Amino acid sequence: MQSSGSPKVRGWIFDVYPSNIGEMAVWIISENGQRIRLTDKFQPKIYVSGIKEEQEKLVGKIYANPDVANWNFIYKFVQPMDSEKSRVLEITLKDCRKVSSLTNQILKIGDYMRLEVHNCDLRGDRTYFFTHDLFPLAFLEVENLKADLKYTLLDSVESINYTLPPMRIMHLKIEIAKTRKIASLQDPIANISLEQEEKRFIIDSGNEAEKLLQLSKMVKKLDPDIIVTKGGDSYIFSYLLQRAIVSEMSDKFILSRDEVPFVPKTQQGKTFFSYGRTFYKAPTIRLYGRVHIDAGNTFILNESSFQGLFEIARICRAPLHTSSRSSIGSSMSSLQFYQAFKQEMLIPRNKSIPESFKSAYELLVADRGGFVYEPKVGIHDNTGEVDFSSMYPSLMVNNNISAETVLCKCCPDSHLRIPELNYNVCEKRKGVVPKVLKLVVDKRLKYKRLRDEVINPKLKEMYDNRQIALKWILVTCFGYLGYRNAKFGTVDGHIGVCAFGRAAFLRAARISESRGFEVLHGIVDSLWLKKDDSNLEDYENLCREVSDEIGIPLNFEGRYKWIVFLPSKMHPNVGVLNRYYGVMDSGKIKVRGIEVRKHDTPRFVYNAQMEMINMFSTANNSTEFMQKIPKVLNVVKAYRLKLINGEVPIEDLIVFKHLSKNPKHYQQHASQVIAAEQLIAEGSKVRAGNSVSFVFTDSNNKRFDRRVKAE
Incomplete structure (x- = not known):
C-alpha cells in the first residue's frame, strides 16, 4: 500500500468505500503499477418530500441530530411522472453509513405516511461515483488537494476500446481436516492453496495460527487486486475467521489491502424467488482495497469472464465486488438510478407508479405476451433461422417506453400510441429506461461487429465476453420493466412492449410469406423459414427488407441441413415451443430444451445423448438422418449395458x-x-x-x- 506523494496521479479508479466519518477511501492503480490509497471528504445527501408544513416540522426535529451536517430546501423532480420540479428538503449527512438509520427516523416522524424519503437506497460507494460522475476502472487524473480530491476523467462508459490495468488475480482454496463427512467450523485447517500468475503456493506447515499468519503475509507480499474463492461468502471466510478466533490471532488475520481485520458477519443470507425458481444468496464478505469474488456467488463472471464483469461494473457504475454478486436486474437498476440522478429526478424508496385500470376486455386484448407459431412436428430439410437483434430492448428505445412516458399527462394527443390499448406515449421527453438501454444496445452491436471483424483470437474472445455481459442486461430489461419492485418499471409499458412486439413479429412473418417462405415455427423474436430452391442470398435479402420495414435489425442466423421439432410427451401431435435439435450448414449443432441443455442432467445421460446427436450430425438431410437411426439405437444399448455391468464411474451418475x-x-x-x-x-x-x-x-x-x- 502506498499513499500518493505527488499532488497528481494518473491511473484507474479501483475501489471506493467509507473510511473515517465524512471520508471515503479511494484506491487508484497508477500507470506505473502502483496501488495508491487516497482519502476524499464526502457527505451524502437524501431528500424528503411531503407537504410544506410537514417538511418544516421535520427541520425542527432533526436540527440537533448528530448525524446531520446541514439541510436546505431545493427543487427536484419528485415523481418520475412529474413535468415540473417541486420543493423538497435536502439533508446532508456526516457519514454515509448513517443513511439507513436516519431514513427510519424520518419515516417514523411522519408516521410512515406523511413524509417520503428519496435516494436513501444508494450505498455510499455508488453515491460517490454518481456525485463525481465516475465509474469503476475509469482512467483518470486525480489531484490530491488539501481539502479534497479533484478528478479529471480521461475515459467514457461509451468507449469500446478502453484500456484496463494489468490485474493481479489470486485463487484461494482451503482444505479442511474433516472429522465427519461434512466439514464444520470446529474442524482444523489441513492446508491452504494460493495460485497467482501461474505460480502455486501451499501452506501446510505449522499450527493453525502459523498457517493463518503465513496466509496473511503471503497475501500482503503477492498483493493481489482480486481474490477469487469458491464459497468464500457462504463458508470459507467465516471458517477462516472462526479458526483465527480459536487461535487467538483474529486481530492479525488481515487479507484486505487496507489493514483492516476481519469482523464476524452479522448479515444473514437471503432466499428470493425469480423467474419461477427459488434462489439463495449468501451475504457479501467484503475486502478493503482488494476485491473478493466468490465464484459460487457470481452470475456474470461465470457467463462472461472478467472482461464481462469489468464491462458491467463500468457501464452500471457499480463497484466490482457489488457487480460480481448483483443480479442482472440490480445492474439494470444501477443504470437507471444514475440516469435519474443525472436528470435531477429523485429515486423513490418504493415503486410509486400503479398500473392503470383496465376492463376485462382490455386485459383480454392487451395482456397476451409474445406471438408464437406452433412448430410443425417432425424433421425438416434446408430450414433457415432468422432472429431479431435485441427486439424488446430496441422496441423500448424506439417507442420511448418508460414509467414516466407511458400515459404521460403532458401528451394526451401524442401520435405515438401503444397498439390495441391506444395508450399515449410521451413525445416531449425521453424516458429513463430508453436512455440507458440505447447505450447498452449500441455498445453491444459495436462489440459484435468488432468480434466478427478481428482476427486476433484474444481480442475476439474479449469482445465476445463484453457483448455477452451486455446481452444479459438486454435479456432481462423487458421482464424487469414489469417487475413489481422496479422503481422505474411500468406494467402498462410492459404490456405495451408485448403489443409492439406482436405487431412487428406478425409483419415480419407476413413479409416472409409474401416472398414465398413457409413459416415452420416462430417464437417471440425468432422465425424458422423454409423455401424450396432458396439460397443464402434469399434469406439475406429478406432480412434486409424486414429490417428496413420494421426498424429493428433482423439477422440471418444460418441454414440447417436438417432440424427436428419435438412433440409434447403428453400430446404427441402438438409441438413444444422450445424443444428442438438440428445441424447447420456450417456443421454447428444447435440444441434446445432436451437433457443435454439441463443443469441437473448426470454426465452419463449427457454423454449418451451427445453421442447420439453427434452421430446424427453427419447426416446431410432427413433421408440420411433416418438411415442412421439403427446405429443411434446401438449407442443407447451400449450405454445401457455399461450401466448394468457397473462400468460407469459414480461421479457420472x-x-x-x-x-x-x-x-x-x-x-x-x-x-x-x-x-x-x-x-x-x-x-x-x-x-x-x-x-x-x-x-x-x-x-x-x-x-x-x-x-x-x-x-
Whole structure:
C-alpha cells in the first residue's frame, strides 16, 4: 500500500468505500503499477418530500441530530411522472453509513405516511461515483488537494476500446481436516492453496495460527487486486475467521489491502424467488482495497469472464465486488438510478407508479405476451433461422417506453400510441429506461461487429465476453420493466412492449410469406423459414427488407441441413415451443430444451445423448438422418449395458436438484429432499434456493432414506 506523494496521479479508479466519518477511501492503480490509497471528504445527501408544513416540522426535529451536517430546501423532480420540479428538503449527512438509520427516523416522524424519503437506497460507494460522475476502472487524473480530491476523467462508459490495468488475480482454496463427512467450523485447517500468475503456493506447515499468519503475509507480499474463492461468502471466510478466533490471532488475520481485520458477519443470507425458481444468496464478505469474488456467488463472471464483469461494473457504475454478486436486474437498476440522478429526478424508496385500470376486455386484448407459431412436428430439410437483434430492448428505445412516458399527462394527443390499448406515449421527453438501454444496445452491436471483424483470437474472445455481459442486461430489461419492485418499471409499458412486439413479429412473418417462405415455427423474436430452391442470398435479402420495414435489425442466423421439432410427451401431435435439435450448414449443432441443455442432467445421460446427436450430425438431410437411426439405437444399448455391468464411474451418475423451499416444508419425500435431510443430519446447512447432489441407489425402496445417497 502506498499513499500518493505527488499532488497528481494518473491511473484507474479501483475501489471506493467509507473510511473515517465524512471520508471515503479511494484506491487508484497508477500507470506505473502502483496501488495508491487516497482519502476524499464526502457527505451524502437524501431528500424528503411531503407537504410544506410537514417538511418544516421535520427541520425542527432533526436540527440537533448528530448525524446531520446541514439541510436546505431545493427543487427536484419528485415523481418520475412529474413535468415540473417541486420543493423538497435536502439533508446532508456526516457519514454515509448513517443513511439507513436516519431514513427510519424520518419515516417514523411522519408516521410512515406523511413524509417520503428519496435516494436513501444508494450505498455510499455508488453515491460517490454518481456525485463525481465516475465509474469503476475509469482512467483518470486525480489531484490530491488539501481539502479534497479533484478528478479529471480521461475515459467514457461509451468507449469500446478502453484500456484496463494489468490485474493481479489470486485463487484461494482451503482444505479442511474433516472429522465427519461434512466439514464444520470446529474442524482444523489441513492446508491452504494460493495460485497467482501461474505460480502455486501451499501452506501446510505449522499450527493453525502459523498457517493463518503465513496466509496473511503471503497475501500482503503477492498483493493481489482480486481474490477469487469458491464459497468464500457462504463458508470459507467465516471458517477462516472462526479458526483465527480459536487461535487467538483474529486481530492479525488481515487479507484486505487496507489493514483492516476481519469482523464476524452479522448479515444473514437471503432466499428470493425469480423467474419461477427459488434462489439463495449468501451475504457479501467484503475486502478493503482488494476485491473478493466468490465464484459460487457470481452470475456474470461465470457467463462472461472478467472482461464481462469489468464491462458491467463500468457501464452500471457499480463497484466490482457489488457487480460480481448483483443480479442482472440490480445492474439494470444501477443504470437507471444514475440516469435519474443525472436528470435531477429523485429515486423513490418504493415503486410509486400503479398500473392503470383496465376492463376485462382490455386485459383480454392487451395482456397476451409474445406471438408464437406452433412448430410443425417432425424433421425438416434446408430450414433457415432468422432472429431479431435485441427486439424488446430496441422496441423500448424506439417507442420511448418508460414509467414516466407511458400515459404521460403532458401528451394526451401524442401520435405515438401503444397498439390495441391506444395508450399515449410521451413525445416531449425521453424516458429513463430508453436512455440507458440505447447505450447498452449500441455498445453491444459495436462489440459484435468488432468480434466478427478481428482476427486476433484474444481480442475476439474479449469482445465476445463484453457483448455477452451486455446481452444479459438486454435479456432481462423487458421482464424487469414489469417487475413489481422496479422503481422505474411500468406494467402498462410492459404490456405495451408485448403489443409492439406482436405487431412487428406478425409483419415480419407476413413479409416472409409474401416472398414465398413457409413459416415452420416462430417464437417471440425468432422465425424458422423454409423455401424450396432458396439460397443464402434469399434469406439475406429478406432480412434486409424486414429490417428496413420494421426498424429493428433482423439477422440471418444460418441454414440447417436438417432440424427436428419435438412433440409434447403428453400430446404427441402438438409441438413444444422450445424443444428442438438440428445441424447447420456450417456443421454447428444447435440444441434446445432436451437433457443435454439441463443443469441437473448426470454426465452419463449427457454423454449418451451427445453421442447420439453427434452421430446424427453427419447426416446431410432427413433421408440420411433416418438411415442412421439403427446405429443411434446401438449407442443407447451400449450405454445401457455399461450401466448394468457397473462400468460407469459414480461421479457420472450424480444428479443435481434445486430446492424451491426449506427441506422441512416439503410434504413428500422427493429425491432432493431425502438428500437434503441426509446432509442436514451430517451437520450441513441446507436452505431454500440451494442445490443438492446425489446418486440414486434404489429409487423404489420402501424406506425412502435408502432411495438416494447425498454426495
